[in-house]
Amino acid sequence: MRVDFHVHTVYSKDSVITFPLLVDACREKGIDAVAVMDHDVIEGALEFASRSDELMAAGEQVPRVIVGEEVRSAAGEICGLFISERVPDHLGPRKTMELIKEQGGLVYIPHPFDILKLKRLKARELLELAELIDILEACNGKPRFPWANVLAGRFLARNHFPRAAGSDAHEPVHLGAASVEMEEFNGPADLLEKLDAGSISGRRYSPLTSAFIRVNLRRKTRSQ
Numbered sequence: 001m002r003v004d005f006h007v008h009t010v011y012s013k014d015s016v017i018t019f020p021l022l023v024d025a026c027r028e029k030g031i032d033a034v035a036v037m038d039h040d041v042i043e044g045a046l047e048f049a050s051r052s053d054e055l056m057a058a059g060e061q062v063p064r065v066i067v068g069e070e071v072r073s074a075a076g077e078i079c080g081l082f083i084s085e086r087v088p089d090h091l092g093p094r095k096t097m098e099l100i101k102e103q104g105g106l107v108y109i110p111h112p113f114d115i116l117k118l119k120r121l122k123a124r125e126l127l128e129l130a131e132l133i134d135i136l137e138a139c140n141g142k143p144r145f146p147w148a149n150v151l152a153g154r155f156l157a158r159n160h161f162p163r164a165a166g167s168d169a170h171e172p173v174h175l176g177a178a179s180v181e182m183e184e185f186n187g188p189a190d191l192l193e194k195l196d197a198g199s200i201s202g203r204r205y206s207p208l209t210s211a212f213i214r215v216n217l218r219r220k221t222r223s224q
């Protein structure tokens, strides 16, 4: 199955991806599952997941939705996967990770080497917190720093972390810009087990293109 581990919905405010747009784009691009990682909110992920579960049970072809959150911690963004409750923002990184783990979730570090982000976990901190980190995003679709994924690759060549990929899509056209082709999984432990054999693919698109597309989409929907 093809999985995009980093997707934003309209609940992120800066994204235009509604549930029907997500379904259409995933069908078109052959994406079987997405992790919804809205900024500091979880309602969208919960809603999308329950709508997708319902439709799947009715035999419809819709992407499976993993509930997640991209939490703005005091030391930059940290994602939780397979969570059921919102993790509060602006806590320290260790506390943020512990709250994700307490819910049985996985700690996923998005765009780890996007060095143009002022607040981010540095390499040294990633190593210090390694026992709490489950997955590192080896390929992000939209890092501000163009070589962020190359730096992540270099770090991962020296340090073993399970790796995944996500488009960071805020608009349908970019869904699947980075993804993992892997065996079907059931729950967090099974995902971790199967991730190692997965294969990552992705291409970077520019944050400017992303912003431009969103402005145009909003203008179009307003004039309808």
Ligand SMILES: [Zn+2]
Residues within 6 Å of the ligand: 006, 008, 037, 070, 110, 168
């Ligand atoms: Zn994101």
